Amino acid sequence: MKTIKQINEKIKNGDAVIVTAEEMISIVEEDGAEKAAERVDVVTTGTFGAMCSSGVFLNFGHSDPPIKMMKTYLNGVEAYSGIAAVDAYLGATQANSDDDIGIDYGGAHVIEDLVAGKEIELEAEGYTTDCYPRKRVSTLLTIDDLNQAMLFNPRNCYQSYNSATNSRDEKLYTYMGKLLPEFGNLNYSGAGQLNPMQNDFNTTTKTYNTLGVGTKIFAGGAQGYIAGEGTQHSPASGFGTLSIQGNLKEMDTKFIRGATIPKYGSTLFMGIGIPIPVLNSEIAQTCAIRDEDIKVPILDYGIQRRDKPTIGTTNYKDLRTGKISIELDINGEKVDKCIRTTSVSSYKTSREIAGELKDWIINKEFFLTERVAKLNTSAPKPMKANAKLVRDIIKRPPIVAKQTISVSEASKVLIENNINHLPIVDENDCIMGIITSWDIAKAMAQSKSAISDIMTRYVVWASPDEPIEMVAKKMSANNISGLPIVDNNKKVLGVISAEDISKLIGHYM
Numbered sequence: 001m002k003t004i005k006q007i008n009e010k011i012k013n014g015d016a017v018i019v020t021a022e023e024m025i026s027i028v029e030e031d032g033a034e035k036a037a038e039r040v041d042v043v044t045t046g047t048f049g050a051m052c053s054s055g056v057f058l059n060f061g062h063s064d065p066p067i068k069m070m071k072t073y074l075n076g077v078e079a080y081s082g083i084a085a086v087d088a089y090l091g092a093t094q095a096n097s098d099d100d101i102g103i104d105y106g107g108a109h110v111i112e113d114l115v116a117g118k119e120i121e122l123e124a125e126g127y128t129t130d131c132y133p134r135k136r137v138s139t140l141l142t143i144d145d146l147n148q149a150m151l152f153n154p155r156n157c158y159q160s161y162n163s164a165t166n167s168r169d170e171k172l173y174t175y176m177g178k179l180l181p182e183f184g185n186l187n188y189s190g191a192g193q194l195n196p197m198q199n200d201f202n203t204t205t206k207t208y209n210t211l212g213v214g215t216k217i218f219a220g221g222a223q224g225y226i227a228g229e230g231t232q233h234s235p236a237s238g239f240g241t242l243s244i245q246g247n248l249k250e251m252d253t254k255f256i257r258g259a260t261i262p263k264y265g266s267t268l269f270m271g272i273g274i275p276i277p278v279l280n281s282e283i284a285q286t287c288a289i290r291d292e293d294i295k296v297p298i299l300d301y302g303i304q305r306r307d308k309p310t311i312g313t314t315n316y317k318d319l320r321t322g323k324i325s326i327e328l329d330i331n332g333e334k335v336d337k338c339i340r341t342t343s344v345s346s347y348k349t350s351r352e353i354a355g356e357l358k359d360w361i362i363n364k365e366f367f368l369t370e371r372v373a374k375l376n377t378s379a380p381k382p383m384k385a386n387a388k389l390v391r392d393i394i395k396r397p398p399i400v401a402k403q404t405i406s407v408s409e410a411s412k413v414l415i416e417n418n419i420n421h422l423p424i425v426d427e428n429d430c431i432m433g434i435i436t437s438w439d440i441a442k443a444m445a446q447s448k449s450a451i452s453d454i455m456t457r458y459v460v461w462a463s464p465d466e467p468i469e470m471v472a473k474k475m476s477a478n479n480i481s482g483l484p485i486v487d488n489n490k491k492v493l494g495v496i497s498a499e500d501i502s503k504l505i506g507h508y509m
Contacts, residue, residue: 002279007041008367016041018361020354021194021287028288037284042361042368045199046218046273046353047191049345050259052175053155053231054092054268056111056248059147060122062086068132069124073097074110081124085132089152092258092268106266109258111151114143115220115251149248151220155230157272159197159240160294163188163314165339167302173263174301177344183328186298186339191350192291192316196274197240199287206236209283210276212371218273218357219244221252223366226274229375236379244272255353271349273357277368291316298326303463304470306382320347390471390485391464393501394494398484400425403432405451407443410435421482423492424455430490433457436482461486464493472501 010016017040019027024043028036058079060069063086072081072088076096079088094107113120125136143149165186166172166179173179176187192198196217200208215226224246233241255271278284296319298312312326319341328335360366400423401410410422414437424433433455443454461484462471474483475498482497 002037002041002277004277004279004368004370007277010041011361011364011367014364016361018042018044018358020351020358021045021199021289022351022354024284024287025193025290028284033281033285033288036288037278037281040278040284043199043276043278043287044273044354044357044361045191045196045276046194046271046350046355046357047157047196047345048255048271048349048353049189049191049269050175050261050267051153051156051270052093052265052267054111054151054153054270055107056090056114057083057148057150057152058088058090059149060086060088060141061145061147063134063137065134066132067124067134067137068126068129069137070126071124073123074120075105075113076101076121077105077107077110079107085126093265095266103260103265106258106260108266108268109260111248111268112253112256112258114146114149115248115256116253117142117144143249146249151224151244151246151248151251152227153230153244153270155232155241156244156270157196157230157242158190159195159201159235160238160296161188161190162297162299163319163341164299164301165311167300167311172301173261175261175264175267176301177342178262179301183337183339186319186324186341187344188296188316188319188341189343189345190316191345191347192294192320193289194347194350194354195294196272196276197242198289198294200274200276200283201235201238201240201286202282203286207377208235208240208375209286210279210371211242211274212374214369214372215274216366216369217244217246217275218271218353218360218366219246219251220248220256220271221254222246222250225369226371228373229378232380233376234379235375235377240375242272242375255349269346271353273353275357275361275366275368291320292318304466305387319343388468389464390462390466390468390496392468393496394464394485396494398423398429398492398494400429400492401451402427403451403455407440407449407451407454410451411440411444414440419495421484421495421497423459423484423495424451425492429492431459431461431484431486431492434459434484459484462496463487468501471496472498475501 068085069081072079076098079090081088090107092108095103119140164176169181200211227243227245230241230243257269292315296314297310299308318324325338420437435455439454460478485493
């Protein structure tokens with residue numbers, strides 16, 4: 001049994017044995033946990049990926065005459081300045097105020113530019129008071145001109161991540177990257193066996209062996225600290241998070257990078273490394289966790305709800321091979337499908353972080369700290385907001401037609417039922433296409449009589465469990481005024497129109 005104080009003394013004397021989490025795996029396999037605990041003093045970990053819940057507190061110093069900043073922009077990106085006269089918090093995911101730039105250059109990019117020493121344009125305005133008579137200020141500054149630039153990230157370093165795939169017949173653009181239609185790919189994130197929280201998690205107590213408030217860490221290439229548990233912290237379910245802080249002025253653009261996830265938003269790629277003191281054999285065994293030991297749920301992001309269905313489970317070892325095989329339920333049949341996998345984080349950089357932190361400790365540039373408090377064990381709660389679903393609109397049996405119907409007969413169906421959209425179905429009432437009143441008018445003008453000549457075969461549809469907001473987005477994106485509702489077997493259940501959505505939204509307002 002060792003203590004952190006004893007380990008720090010060994011570091012000071014140059015006697016400490018420091019290994020990375022990857023190296024610890026083979027040591028425990030060869031020598032066992034007991035001997036590994038005697039031999040190894042510190043295990044270093046690392047992770048590098050998109051950490052959206054990040055940002056910096058900035059202090060600009062007082063202008064002459066002084067200003068109380070209320071609206072603050074850095075290179076066109078708004079920072080929240082309702083804190084004090086010349087303090088502001090810049091969030092990593094804040095988009096640019098210029099719509100032509102938008103998410104292509106946001107808060108995360110400003111943060112990287114500050115770290116890189118680039119000049120940033122500050123534009124601010126406020127209201128005048130006797131002690132703050134200035135109304136506007138415009139100037140250029142670098143990070144050296146700031147009094148403080150304190151990185152404070154409310155949620156970083158997820159212990160576990162879900163992987164994402166897409167059952168829909170259209171591309172989806174998510175925080176997990178682009179997801180191709182019909183299970184065309186699977187994206188995942190995280191450092192697996194190098195993940196700091198995986199290496200410190202006690203599976204029996206569902207808490208962490210050494211991590212806590214005040215633990216010193218590697219943060220963006222500088223030394224930082226764990227401020228506490230992160231938002232949405234849920235250790236009991238294996239999804240613990242950290243809130244971290246550090247001095248932005250000391251960080252390195254190699255380990256803190258602004259990025260844009262296409263059609264989603266800007267984010268900050270952040271490097272975090274944490275040393276784990278090997279105090280006993282239990283900790284030694286935990287630090288030998290392997291990629292194949294870490295389960296990764298596979299979620300269907302095609303179901304655009306808070307609670308997405310889990311369609312399988314994999315692990316980091318299989319994910320890193322570049323493809324996995326899973327059994328899918330497609331139209332009631334079990335189908336084995338090989339899916340290409342892609343990481344949206346960097347294992348290479350995670351390994352570099354663990355290695356650099358190891359060198360810091362060996363070179364006596366980094367010493368361990370005792371935690372002053374353990375991380376809380378609370379679980380997150382969902383927002384109190386009822387979802388308005390497509391099924392709320394289905395009030396009558398579907399009005400459909402077979403492909404054998406004539407244009408003239410279809411016209412009568414639309415008129416008699418006072419509808420504008422008519423799904424065309426096969427003998428099992430499964431969707432084949434759709435026609436609209438506009439299609440009928442065009443067919444009459446062109447003297448066409450066969451439905452097969454005028455129906456739209458590529459049909460945009462909705463499921464009964466989809467939120468109304470998502471259906472409205474589909475209509476807008478495809479410039480259509482209605483779409484069929486279908487079940488998992490593509491059987492038509494009804495039709496939803498823009499008018500239906502307007503009535504429902506009006507009812508709830």
